[in-house]
Amino acid sequence: MAEKSWHLITYDVRDPKRLRKVAKKLEGYGERLQYSVFRCRMDRLALEKLCWELAEIMAANDDLLVMPMCSRCAERVPLHSTGDQSAWAADPPTFRIV
Amino acid sequence: MIRAADLGDEPPIRVMALHALLYCERLFYLEEVEEIRVADGNVYAGRRLHLERVSLDDETPEMRSYDVSSEAWGVVGKVDAVRKRDGVWIAYEHKKGRCRRGESNEPLAWPSDRIQAVAYAVLVEEQLGEPVKQARVRYHADNVTVLLDIDDAARNDLRTAIRRARVLRESTERPPVTENTRLCPKCSLAVVCLPEEERLALDHADELPPRLFPSSRERHTLHVTTAKTRVGRSGESLLVESETGKQKIPIEQIDSILIHGYGQLTTQALHLCAYRGVAVDWLTFGGRFMAGTSASPGRVQQRIRQYRALTNEALCLDLSRRTVHAKVESQLKYLLRASRTDGAVRQSIQEPIDRIRAALSKVDQAAGIDSLRGLEGIAAKDYFAALPRLLSSRIDPQLIPNGRSKHPPEDRFNALLSFGYGMLFALVHRTLLGVGLEPALGFFHQPRSAAPPLVMDVVEIFRVPLVDMPVVGSVNRNQWNPDSDFTIAGRQVWLSDDGRKKAIALFEERLTEMYRHPFTSQSMSYARIVELESRLLEKEWSNAPGLYARMRMR
Ligand code: SF4
Numbered sequence: 001m002a003e004k005s006w007h008l009i010t011y012d013v014r015d016p017k018r019l020r021k022v023a024k025k026l027e028g029y030g031e032r033l034q035y036s037v038f039r040c041r042m043d044r045l046a047l048e049k050l051c052w053e054l055a056e057i058m059a060a061n062d063d064l065l066v067m068p069m070c071s072r073c074a075e076r077v078p079l080h081s082t083g084d085q086s087a088w089a090a091d092p093p094t095f096r097i098v
Numbered sequence: 099m100i101r102a103a104d105l106g107d108e109p110p111i112r113v114m115a116l117h118a119l120l121y122c123e124r125l126f127y128l129e130e131v132e133e134i135r136v137a138d139g140n141v142y143a144g145r146r147l148h149l150e151r152v153s154l155d156d157e158t159p160e161m162r163s164y165d166v167s168s169e170a171w172g173v174v175g176k177v178d179a180v181r182k183r184d185g186v187w188i189a190y191e192h193k194k195g196r197c198r199r200g201e202s203n204e205p206l207a208w209p210s211d212r213i214q215a216v217a218y219a220v221l222v223e224e225q226l227g228e229p230v231k232q233a234r235v236r237y238h239a240d241n242v243t244v245l246l247d248i249d250d251a252a253r254n255d256l257r258t259a260i261r262r263a264r265v266l267r268e269s270t271e272r273p274p275v276t277e278n279t280r281l282c283p284k285c286s287l288a289v290v291c292l293p294e295e296e297r298l299a300l301d302h303a304d305e306l307p308p309r310l311f312p313s314s315r316e317r318h319t320l321h322v323t324t325a326k327t328r329v330g331r332s333g334e335s336l337l338v339e340s341e342t343g344k345q346k347i348p349i350e351q352i353d354s355i356l357i358h359g360y361g362q363l364t365t366q367a368l369h370l371c372a373y374r375g376v377a378v379d380w381l382t383f384g385g386r387f388m389a390g391t392s393a394s395p396g397r398v399q400q401r402i403r404q405y406r407a408l409t410n411e412a413l414c415l416d417l418s419r420r421t422v423h424a425k426v427e428s429q430l431k432y433l434l435r436a437s438r439t440d441g442a443v444r445q446s447i448q449e450p451i452d453r454i455r456a457a458l459s460k461v462d463q464a465a466g467i468d469s470l471r472g473l474e475g476i477a478a479k480d481y482f483a484a485l486p487r488l489l490s491s492r493i494d495p496q497l498i499p500n501g502r503s504k505h506p507p508e509d510r511f512n513a514l515l516s517f518g519y520g521m522l523f524a525l526v527h528r529t530l531l532g533v534g535l536e537p538a539l540g541f542f543h544q545p546r547s548a549a550p551p552l553v554m555d556v557v558e559i560f561r562v563p564l565v566d567m568p569v570v571g572s573v574n575r576n577q578w579n580p581d582s583d584f585t586i587a588g589r590q591v592w593l594s595d596d597g598r599k600k601a602i603a604l605f606e607e608r609l610t611e612m613y614r615h616p617f618t619s620q621s622m623s624y625a626r627i628v629e630l631e632s633r634l635l636e637k638e639w640s641n642a643p644g645l646y647a648r649m650r651m652r
Binding site for chain 1: 142143316317318319320321322323324327332333334335338340345346347348349350351374599602603606609610625
């Protein structure tokens with residue numbers, strides 16, 4: 001199975017209803033960084049699944065931009081950014097306890 | 099021609115199923131008869147291609163994503179596009195990959211793609227009442243379009259394929275793995291089919307296995323340990339509210355949720371979990387498994403085979419022998435390994451070791467389940483008597499156990515073991531359900547109380563590596579605080595909130611450790627080994643026996 005890596009995802013959706021659906025869908029895959037900017041840590045399967053699910057929601061005049069990031073690029077994000085940009089580098093543990 | 103009258107009530111065959119049939123008969127059988135479907139990256143990429151197809155630039159009449167069916171052929175499907183060119187209709191099929199190349203490098207369609215395009219053309223023709231003389235398969239990776247004539251030969255091939263599909267649908271036997279090993283790495287069902295493991299069993303061990311089984315876990319387990327925590331739903335994510343605040347967790351990052359004690363999970367969240375295939379398990383505070391949900395459908399063929407097999411006494415005895423063998427051998431090996439460098443320790447447990455070894459040597463000849471149970475009991479008694487000797491003399495004496503006490507645990511060490519076994523039980527339970535097995539029908543344990551026997555059976559081969567070893571290791575590393583990590587209630591000892599969190603982390607970290615499975619010689623996480631063994635168990639009664647419980651400690 002392919003390795004997971006970070007993807008920066010932004011979109012431009014022309015209709016408010018579709019916009020909400022796209023944002024909700026992306027929340028199922030990763031964290032929202034800014035208004036229409038998400039980051040998702042995914043392997044190829046999750047990426048293809050997400051793109052397919054988005055293709056079902058989005059219309060022809062909407063835009064989607066997916067930027068895959070290698071781990072070295074991801075590690076350098078916090079250097080040049082403001083706001084809380086922690087946790088770009090590490091793979092989170094395979095469990096969470098709440 | 100197959101006439102409608104011959105078909106009776108038989109459901110029609112999907113054109114996609116004919117595609118699978120020509121790819122690999124076993125794939126067809128797994129998908130169409132056993133209804134096991136796994137979407138991989140290629141499947142989603144292919145579906146998206148169908149949604150995003152390049153728009154046409156001319157005014158030719160066309161129909162897209164057009165539903166077609168024919169009672170006469172007994173086939174249904176959805177054709178990508180039909181266009182009229184120079185007065186005749188042409189069926190189009192889009193493919194993400196590359197075309198096949200002939201001897202002089204000419205582009206050809208793959209047999210599975212060809213039968214699909216032919217089927218669409220024939221169905222469109224019947225539906226429109228106008229001739230369709232050609233089908234075109236467009237390969238996007240190399241930008242090639244292959245033209246196919248819809249002639250008598252093509253119709254004959256379609257007829258043959260449909261007939262074969264119907265024969266396979268009637269059969270109760272899963273077809274063998276394909277001889278063309280190049281097909282498997284691209285097959286979405288490889289993780290279920292396990293072709294390389296079966297080839298190993300067929301003694302093709304000289305061919306290097308392609309290692310299809312994914313080697314690590316991709317998603318996370320969420321443990322809810324406090325009663326004040328509430329897991330709800332917000333769109334496609336889980337909304338976790340606890341005393342420390344709110345957080346959203348994307349559902350795609352989660353593979354299972356364990357509720358320890360009385361944490362809350364809303365029905366909305368449960369629906370999301372079911373829809374996204376996320377298992378939910380409920381455990382008591384002490385770690386005992388109470389219930390679990392899993393969204394996997396009950397698979398009829400698989401279960402019929404399981405019932406048939408596990409009502410066969412000889413097979414049950416054989417599987418039980420192998421299970422007890424695997425368990426007792428890992429107990430023995432662990433005692434030997436852990437005492438290898440310390441002569442005094444080894445000497446102090448030499449007698450139990452000898453008795454376990456003697457019991458082990460009788461396992462393979464045991465005449466029945468009862469005598470196996472006796473041997474297992476002897477080994478367990480000696481093993482748990484010897485286990486405390488592996489604990490360092492520098493640890494707090496309160497952590498040293500006094501024999502094995504289960505319900506309830508009566509000392510700290512036993513509280514750790516019981517909690518670990520509870521999580522192991524939940525893991526095996528959801529894995530078996532996910533693999534499509536019926537937990538209630540086992541081979542060694544008898545149905546009693548609430549514990550499903552098959553889960554108890556499978557748990558046996560993992561107790562030592564997944565619970566005993568990490569627990570002893572962590573005690574020796576002084577990771578436990580005898581006061582703050584435990585709560586004492588009369589004679590009973592439980593883990594405190596802090597202790598429970600540590601125990602969960604200990605178990606989860608063990609699951610991510612990589613281990614080389616000695617049978618497949620592939621390195622994978624323990625979490626995957628549990629799934630692999632469950633799938634190999636299912637193969638015991640699905641034409642590839644002899645692979646289960648070959649996991650051994652080194
Ligand atoms: S993994 Fe190989 S043998 Fe199994 S169904 Fe797929 S192509 Fe056929």
